Amino acid sequence: MTFIFRNMWRRKGRTFLTIFGIVVGIFALTVLGGMTARMDQQVKGMKGFITGKISVAPEDSGAHVRMRGGGSSYMDLSTARAIEKIPGVQTASGMVMVQLKSAEGLSAPQMLVGYEPPADGGMFKDIKMSQGRELKAGDTDKAVVGSVLATQERSKVGGPITLKGKTYEVAGIMDATLGPTDAWAFVPYQDGLNTFLAANPFIKDVQLVQSITVLPKPGADIEALAGTIQKDIPGVKTTSPVQAEKQISQMTTIFSAIILGIAFIALFVGGLSVINTMIMSVSERRREIGLKKAIGATTSTILREYLGEAAMIGLFAGAVGMLAGLLAISALNRATHANNVVIFAVTSTVILGPVIFATILASLAGLFPALRAARLNPVDALKEE
Amino acid sequence: MSIVTTEALTKIYKMGDTTINAVDGLDLSIDKGEFLSIMGPSGSGKTTLLHLLGCLDVPTAGKVNIDGVETGDLSGAALASIRREKVGFIFQEYNLLPVLSAVENVELPLRYLKVKPAERRRRALEALEKVGLSDRARNRPSQLSGGEAQRVAIARALVTEPALVLADEPTGELDTTNTVRIMDLVRDLNRDFQQTFAIVTHDPMVAERTRRIISIRDGKIESDKAVA
Numbered sequence: 001m002t003f004i005f006r007n008m009w010r011r012k013g014r015t016f017l018t019i020f021g022i023v024v025g026i027f028a029l030t031v032l033g034g035m036t037a038r039m040d041q042q043v044k045g046m047k048g049f050i051t052g053k054i055s056v057a058p059e060d061s062g063a064h065v066r067m068r069g070g071g072s073s074y075m076d077l078s079t080a081r082a083i084e085k086i087p088g089v090q091t092a093s094g095m096v097m098v099q100l101k102s103a104e105g106l107s108a109p110q111m112l113v114g115y116e117p118p119a120d121g122g123m124f125k126d127i128k129m130s131q132g133r134e135l136k137a138g139d140t141d142k143a144v145v146g147s148v149l150a151t152q153e154r155s156k157v158g159g160p161i162t163l164k165g166k167t168y169e170v171a172g173i174m175d176a177t178l179g180p181t182d183a184w185a186f187v188p189y190q191d192g193l194n195t196f197l198a199a200n201p202f203i204k205d206v207q208l209v210q211s212i213t214v215l216p217k218p219g220a221d222i223e224a225l226a227g228t229i230q231k232d233i234p235g236v237k238t239t240s241p242v243q244a245e246k247q248i249s250q251m252t253t254i255f256s257a258i259i260l261g262i263a264f265i266a267l268f269v270g271g272l273s274v275i276n277t278m279i280m281s282v283s284e285r286r287r288e289i290g291l292k293k294a295i296g297a298t299t300s301t302i303l304r305e306y307l308g309e310a311a312m313i314g315l316f317a318g319a320v321g322m323l324a325g326l327l328a329i330s331a332l333n334r335a336t337h338a339n340n341v342v343i344f345a346v347t348s349t350v351i352l353g354p355v356i357f358a359t360i361l362a363s364l365a366g367l368f369p370a371l372r373a374a375r376l377n378p379v380d381a382l383k384e385e
Numbered sequence: 386m387s388i389v390t391t392e393a394l395t396k397i398y399k400m401g402d403t404t405i406n407a408v409d410g411l412d413l414s415i416d417k418g419e420f421l422s423i424m425g426p427s428g429s430g431k432t433t434l435l436h437l438l439g440c441l442d443v444p445t446a447g448k449v450n451i452d453g454v455e456t457g458d459l460s461g462a463a464l465a466s467i468r469r470e471k472v473g474f475i476f477q478e479y480n481l482l483p484v485l486s487a488v489e490n491v492e493l494p495l496r497y498l499k500v501k502p503a504e505r506r507r508r509a510l511e512a513l514e515k516v517g518l519s520d521r522a523r524n525r526p527s528q529l530s531g532g533e534a535q536r537v538a539i540a541r542a543l544v545t546e547p548a549l550v551l552a553d554e555p556t557g558e559l560d561t562t563n564t565v566r567i568m569d570l571v572r573d574l575n576r577d578f579q580q581t582f583a584i585v586t587h588d589p590m591v592a593e594r595t596r597r598i599i600s601i602r603d604g605k606i607e608s609d610k611a612v613a
Contacts (some may be wrong), residue, residue: 189553291480294441295541296469296497298462378441382476 004308007079007281015313018277022317022362023324025266026354030325032262033353034344036255041345043248045179048127050248054226055239056083056092077189077207079236080116083229088220091118094209096192098199100163100185110149110183112163114192118215124174126179132157132172135188143168144186147176161185164195178345212236263357270317270358271365278310278369289373290381303374310366311359318358322351387450388548388581389415389438394447396433396604407433409604410447415549418579420572421597422586429603431585432553438583439472439551440464452548469497470561473542475552479534481526481541488513488522491540512540515578516570536570543580552584556591568594573590 008015018052058073075094083092083246093116100110117123117135124134124144135144143163145155151172155161161170176182187195197203214229216222226240239247283290289302329344336343396408399466407430415421425431436442437449440456443464447455452471456464468474473494481490491509500508513519516536526534535555542550552571556564574580584595592598593612600607 003482003484010484026555287480288482291476291482292493292497293465294439294468294474295494297464298497301497381435382441382480 001308004312007285007309010314011281014277014280018273018313019317021273022266022270022314022319022358025262025270026115026318026321026358027325027328028262029259029266029354029357030322030350031328031344032255033258033350034325034329034346036252036259036375037347037350038343038345039252039255041178042180045177045181046248047245048177048179049124049181050241050244052215052222052241054214054216054222054229054238054241055244056214056229056233057210057239059235059237074208074210075212077209079233080209080212082233083212083214086225086228086232088217088225088228090215090217090220091116092215092220093118093123093215094189095211095213096189096196096209097211097374098164098192098196101183111179111180111185112192112195113184113186114189114196115186115213116189122215123186123213127177128175129172130175132170134172135186139171139188141166141168141191142171142188144172145170145172146174146182146184149181149185150174151358156325163187164199166191166195168291186345214238266358267361270314270361274310274313274362275369277313278306278366279372281309282369282373285373286376286381286384288377290378290384293376293378294382299374302376303370306370306373307363307366311363314359314362315355317362318355321358322354325354326351386417386589387414388417388452389583390448390450391508392448393436394434394449395445396430396437396442397445397613406430406446406604408437411604411606413606415581415583415600417548417581418575418598420575420582420595421599422584422592422595423599423601424586424589425601425607426587431600432600433604435551435553435583435585436607439474439550440467441474457598469494470545471548473545473547473550475538475542475550475555477554477557479526479531479538479558481534481537483526486523486525487518487529487537487540490526490537491544494541494545505553508544509540512544513537514577515543515574516540530563532566535559535563535567539567539570539574543574543578543610548581550580550582552582554586554588555584556586556588560588564588564591 058075077094080092080094085088096114098112100112102109115123117137117139118139121136122135135142143161145161153161154171155170157173159170159171160167178261216225223240223242226238230238292302326346329346333342333344391411391413394408398405398407411434411463423431423434437444451467454467456467465582487507488509491512492505495505495508510519512521513522516539518533518536518540521529529537556567559567571582574593577581584591586592596612598612599609
């Protein structure tokens with residue numbers, strides 16, 4: 001270790017430049033990693049909402065019952081009743097959504113969701129209530145609130161919450177999922193519809209729904225059921241849980257590609273500069289390597305020493321780049337915190353990933369120069385001027 | 386008792402079409418506690434002989450036996466182990482590592498012998514004391530004079546208490562005063578600790594201070610005589 005540290009700093013300028021090159025790459029990797037981690041959280045949170053459900057939306061053309069308003073297609077609530085008649089369907093809940101506040105950064109918009117609660121609840125199977133209960137059929141003027149919205153509105157179970165000018169009693173507050181539903185409020189369908197119609201005065205129809213969420217009976221084949229609904233109900237498009245997950249994971253693909261791209265650039269630039277630095281070090285220290293071998297150092301001792309130096313450059317640069325990235329993430333998150341927006345997430349992968357990556361990268365890049373050093377013939381090396 | 390023996394020791398270098406017999410069928414025996422010099426003109430093969438004796442190089446033919454170990458068929462790792470345990474080297478240009486202090490330089494061979502840090506430090510300081518440099522233990526090589534640097538290198542060669550210390554032109558970089566000091570020091574170490582020294586030199590003043598002078602020419606022993 002003594003050798004490694006002191007040797008690293010013999011050519012301060014050169015070592016600094018090499019480390020700086022890697023730091024830049026690792027900084028970018030950490031920041032983008034934080035962004036991806038946040039995206040992942042959103043996706044996982046969303047998955048909790050879609051698991052075990054079939055989502056039914058109007059098809060673009062030929063809908064069973066369709067109206068046009070603001071460029072969107074709608075269905076009639078009767079479509080939900082028609083779906084409920086299909087064998088294997090437990091309940092079909094019509095939904096209508098109104099935006100409370102638009103999206104900021106990577107955060108989901110705040111939404112008011114009007115839906116028909118199933119008689120025995122169970123609409124949010126994978127999302128637990130931290131307080132209170134889910135909505136039940138027959139509830140009026142009651143709301144279930146997502147964790148972020150609840151914090152923002154200082155909501156308490158049994159207390160009031162005012163959404164788009166209407167005051168509801170908070171029936172339940174959902175556990176944080178880190179997904180978009182954290183910023184949503186769920187109210188009975190009719191209340192949601194009234195708010196929706198008030199926000200869209202040009203729509204005169206009364207029983208419209210934007211989507212229908214279908215819960216299957218226990219033991220029913222949910223994928224097959226999605227196909228049956230698609231086939232039997234004209235003008236609708238069903239999305240099964242498997243399809244929904246596929247759609248969501250596509251969202252993260254582009255981010256993963258960017259991360260891979262940055263990693264590749266870091267690999268290329270950082271790797272080359274480590275190779276260059278280590279080759280220079282070995283060339284300058286040929287005589288020293290000869291001396292060490294003369295007094296008993298083995299090939300593996302020299303190999304370890306030089307590999308250690310390369311790995312240390314990677315570890316140091318990785319740690320500095322990661323810390324700089326975390327500082328940037330923390331500053332950006334603080335800047336957007338006032339608006340309840342979280343753009344970056346810090347997970348153990350975001351912290352350890354770039355450091356491990358940089359260390360392995362530098363070690364691999366140092367392997368060739370280290371082997372060259374280790375294989376030097378001591379007699380030849382000692383003759384060097 | 387012999388510490389080192391060689392039998393028909395030969396080292397041949399090929400440079401293009403030219404064959405150079407750097408060491409040519411040389412038979413030699415060095416006893417424990419000897420203080421000898423190997424003399425010869427440039428290109429006579431004296432440094433090659435030193436490298437062969439110190440297991441830094443392998444012979445083309447013939448045998449080297451160091452402290453009872455036949456080195457002919459040993460692997461690179463086994464030769465490194467002989468160098469660690471049985472041989473100490475002193476070079477013309479000191480070859481101290483600039484990033485280490487004097488005492489850390491002396492500790493270096495003990496590191497390779499995997500001696501524990503506290504024991505390492507104790508033995509290194511003891512070796513520095515033998516060469517009269519206790520007060521310069523924390524200095525880096527750049528803060529030492531040529532004579533002091535060579536004394537640190539001598540301490541480094543002695544610290545493992547090797548069977549044989551090989552010195553290649555140890556006074557080549559020093560002025561007359563320091564040459565005398567270094568040779569007196571080496572002679573005292575030989576006398577006080579029965580440490581075996583073989584010194585390669587082309588300087589008669591150095592050779593005359595040893596007790597046996599082996600002259601080499603064209604890879605062969607030209608003369609081998611005791612100094613009165």
